[in-house]
Amino acid sequence: MPEGERFSRWKSSYVQTLIIEKAPMPLQSPLRLAPDLAMNNPNKVALFWLTTACGAVLFVTFQLFFYVNDFARAPGARPAITFEPDILWMFSAFYGCWIITVLVALIGTRKAQWFALVFGSLLVVLNTLGGIADGLRDGWHIAFSAAFFITLPGVFAIATTWRHIKRKGNSHADE
Numbered sequence: 001m002p003e004g005e006r007f008s009r010w011k012s013s014y015v016q017t018l019i020i021e022k023a024p025m026p027l028q029s030p031l032r033l034a035p036d037l038a039m040n041n042p043n044k045v046a047l048f049w050l051t052t053a054c055g056a057v058l059f060v061t062f063q064l065f066f067y068v069n070d071f072a073r074a075p076g077a078r079p080a081i082t083f084e085p086d087i088l089w090m091f092s093a094f095y096g097c098w099i100i101t102v103l104v105a106l107i108g109t110r111k112a113q114w115f116a117l118v119f120g121s122l123l124v125v126l127n128t129l130g131g132i133a134d135g136l137r138d139g140w141h142i143a144f145s146a147a148f149f150i151t152l153p154g155v156f157a158i159a160t161t162w163r164h165i166k167r168k169g170n171s172h173a174d175e
Contacts (some may be wrong), residue, residue, distance in 0.1 A: 043106065044160065044164075045105045045108075045113065045116065045157075045160055045161050045164050046102050046103075046105035046106045046116075048153070048156055048157035048160045048161070049098075049101045049102045049105050049116060049120055049157045049161075050102045051153045051156075051157070052098070052101075052120070052124065052150065052153040052154045052156075052157045053098035053099065053101070053102055055148075055149035055150050055152075055153045055154075056095055056098055056123075056127055056149065056150050057095065057098075058145075058149045059127070059131060059145050059146055059149040059150055060091075060095055062142075062145050062149075063131075063134060063138075063142055063145065066138065066139075066141070066142060067138070070138070097119075097123060098123060100119065101116050101119050101120040101123060104116045104119070105120075105161070110165065113161055113164055113165050114165065116161055117158065117161045117162060117165065120154070120157060120158065120161065121154075121158055123154075124150060124151065124154030124155075124157075124158065127146065127150045127154075128146055128147065128150055128151045128154070130146070131143060131145065131146020131147070131150060132146060132147075134146070
């Protein structure tokens with residue numbers, strides 16, 4: 001290869017390297033797009049309902065721990081409430097209904113979002129009222145647990161679902 005041709009190849013590759021290095025940077029970094037994608041993720045609504053469902057499970061777990069603790073602290077005393085097998089079945093079925101809200105929210109259609117909003121709101125209200133009633137009977141810590149573990153994430157789930165329904169507008173193309 002002649003010396004002039006080799007120099008011209010080196011010069012063109014050097015100029016291309018300089019052009020690439022001097023190319024203007026994009027205004028937005030690709031890293032800034034990640035939070036935007038996370039905020040517009042349709043599964044965000046289901047995640048909020050799942051958080052509320054986990055809060056309900058934590059509440060009932062703490063409530064049962066408090067019940068067993070009070071029962072063990074006063075041996076021989078009659079417990080404030082007793083659990084019969086039929087009641088225990090309904091108890092687990094009631095708290096198991098939370099998964100329905102999560103699964104319906106995952107569907108993502110407008111009708112499914114409305115169902116998740118209505119059914120989830122009903123569960124939040126019923127669980128909160130039940131926790132407050134138990135708190136009046138067993139102590140303020142039960143009522144606080146209901147407000148903290150069920151009502152707080154439930155309000156966020158309701159607001160997120162409502163915002164997601166409103167953001168979709170009046171289009172019914174996804175049904």
